[in-house]
Amino acid sequence: MIISTDNFPIWLSLIFSFFAMIYYLVSRWNENTKTSKIAEILQILSSILLIYACIYLLQQFLSGNRYDIEYIYKHSSVADPLIYKISGLWAGQEGSMLLWAAMASVFGLFAIKYLRHKTGIPLAIFSLFQFFLVLIVCIEDPFKPFAGFHRGMIGIGLNPVLQNVWMAVHPPVIFLGYAVFILLPPFAVKAAIDQDNMSWAKETMPSLILGWFFLGAGIALGMVWSYEVLGWGGFWAWDPVENASLFPWLIAGALFHIFIVLTRTGNFAKLASILSTLCFILVLFAAFLTRSGILSDFSVHSFADSKTGVYFLITITIAFVIGLITTVKIKNTHTSQLSSKEKLVFIGSIFLIILAVLIFAGTIFPIITGDALNTDYFNTMSSGIAIVGCLILAVSSIIAWKENKKNKLFSEKNINTSIVISAFVSMALIFARAIFNTRNADLFFWFSMLMYSVLVIFLLLVILASLISLFRKNQKISAAISHVGISLLLIGLIISSASVPERLSFSSLQDSVIFKDWNIEFVSKEQTDRNTLNLIFDVKKNNKSRKANLSVEQTREGELRKPVIITTLTGDLYLSPVEISQESNLIDEKNYTLTTTISNDGWLSLPVNIPELNGYFTLEKINVEQKSITISYSKENLEPIEYVITDNQSVFIDDYEIRFLAFLSSEGHSQDEITAGASIAVGKQNKSEKTIIEAAFKPLVWVVWLGLALIVLGGFLSVRNHFYNSLRQHT
């Protein structure tokens, strides 16, 4: 932690945010507008310095001559294209922490107007959180000088796994979401002081939906990246780091729905306060998980040993205490009885929370028990919960907000009964799957099929109900689009993941293999540079052919196998390289026996004619323990040369390989003679290569993309509506 001209702004920002908090608190006691003005100026200065530091770091990345900064040296290089020089900023933990803190301070600047309060407490709490985020930036120090630097160094370059457009934009979008959630606790605190739940819900909604939108879009980009680049053919692996970004998204979704009920009826204010705190804590927890390294044995994401884990825990504890006090202080204001639809929205939120809790439990399971957990746990539990959730969503989409007593089909009794029945059916399916998982593969398969089929039917019901609701105007367009998007996404994930990949083996160029309706021909193999091998295939279907270039790249993090995806209306053909194995065998192999005889006259070895080599082998030494023999090879006019052949190491002379086969021993002709020897094989070496790729046909992948696009579109429309409403109210 050395202060230099580079990191000076972040330290100054830290000091300013600390004093901003103090001044906000002081303004509470002396109720002096001057004190609160000073506090606001300090907060603005702190934020500007932080934003400046972020832009400054980016500028140093772009300059291409600051490899004396360790962070830039590790994540960038002169040769990187512009986009990856920019994305180097968030390629590691130090830079992404700075970006996150800077983004949070930007949202803080926008929120000053809404969080301003005569007590100063809401903004004091914001400044407190900003102080901790900046403190962690200062400790991690993205500007740390590189100890091993010498002139002429050009940087290692961005990790090749991250060199992808989707990956360049995925982290900052996630961080935008994380950054917005810092506002949730201060808004709740303001509501607790004012005892004004209505304004709270209305003021928080735009930020909440914005955070939910960014986080959702960021997760979607991560899914695209996982599918297009990582080469394993999936979208979501239930990896701890992925799950960590899912918790705040699910909780924010639940909070959003609770706020809807709160604004209509005044109920569930305490629950909303708990969820507001939880959302922010889970964001901190996600950052903590990736920094502490406690899950490094269970995740594909890389973890760095970082000392900042403890500071996250301190911040989490403080946020928890503030949340606890807020929740106690906030009062539910029952203004009206809940209608059927409001009840359903509440119950749906509860199911989102249950889902988040179950995924959370599975994610921290390895930390608590030390054992890994099969990802099937997540699939089963989330599918089971989703079945009930879908029914609730479908029914609540169709019915109107205002109670309609005449509607017999959607009477409260019928709705309640159907939810209870679906919950028990879903629990029975989870139970059956759990029981047969390890005992009976056939029954397990059929129950899985049943479970996913029920889920797909319910998801289709949600789509149908959302479309009906559009005509009946029972639901906002943004909500209907998001709900259809989520349903399509899940349907797409279930159907596309049903495919089983097959391994295709090619023994030579021009070799072709038929997979489903495709004829895949191995065309050529090119080594483009020292680290990259391209395998080019010609993929034909219905006389239409196209080239597929699969590549295997050696990187400092290991092998990167880039897949090729051929998209059709019915689904994707997913080809990914597996391995190129070299095998060698001998052709025209001949066996020879070399012997040596010990008699009274000493060792006597006879040369054996090897016609292939136009020379002679003579056995010189035998070492039974090490399973090796020494032979001498003599040829006309040449000095004999000695070779050692061992059990697992053969010798090459010209184009021929000489292999050791076995030891021999026998009694000699007379009693005094002992003959020992070894058999060897001589043959021409024939190297053959086997290129193996994995092929899978993934049906209806476009449904996944359509679903993601609709979720993002629905989120965008909702953000637009809330900001529009919020602006209209303030003007």
Add this chain to the structure above:
Amino acid sequence: MNNKTLYILGVIIIAGFAILGVLEMQQLKTPYITTKSGLIENERRTIQFMGEIVREDSKYDDKIDTLYFSIKGDDNNTIPVSYKGTIPANFDTSENAVVRGKYNGNMIIADNILLKCPSKYEGKSK
């Protein structure tokens, strides 16, 4: 159904999902095992065995695409492993492996091999 009944049913449903979650965890946990006695205790369930690769015993059968090798646990017992599939990349250079599969009382029938390079094994990445 009156409110009280609904409330009770709600609690039962939430408790039901929680219990099922725990049951699933019990069924699907894949214990990390490093000794032979641990394998015997967990026979026929999916486990992850971590140990040192005994390379002298490794053999690849082309005809059935199966890799055989042995793995040495913390208690110095070597356990045979069979893995159907191609030889994983980095197999020849790795010292340690985590083998996921089931132990049949004689050998581990693996469905996945995770190779740990020495640096990662020490817990320091990058």
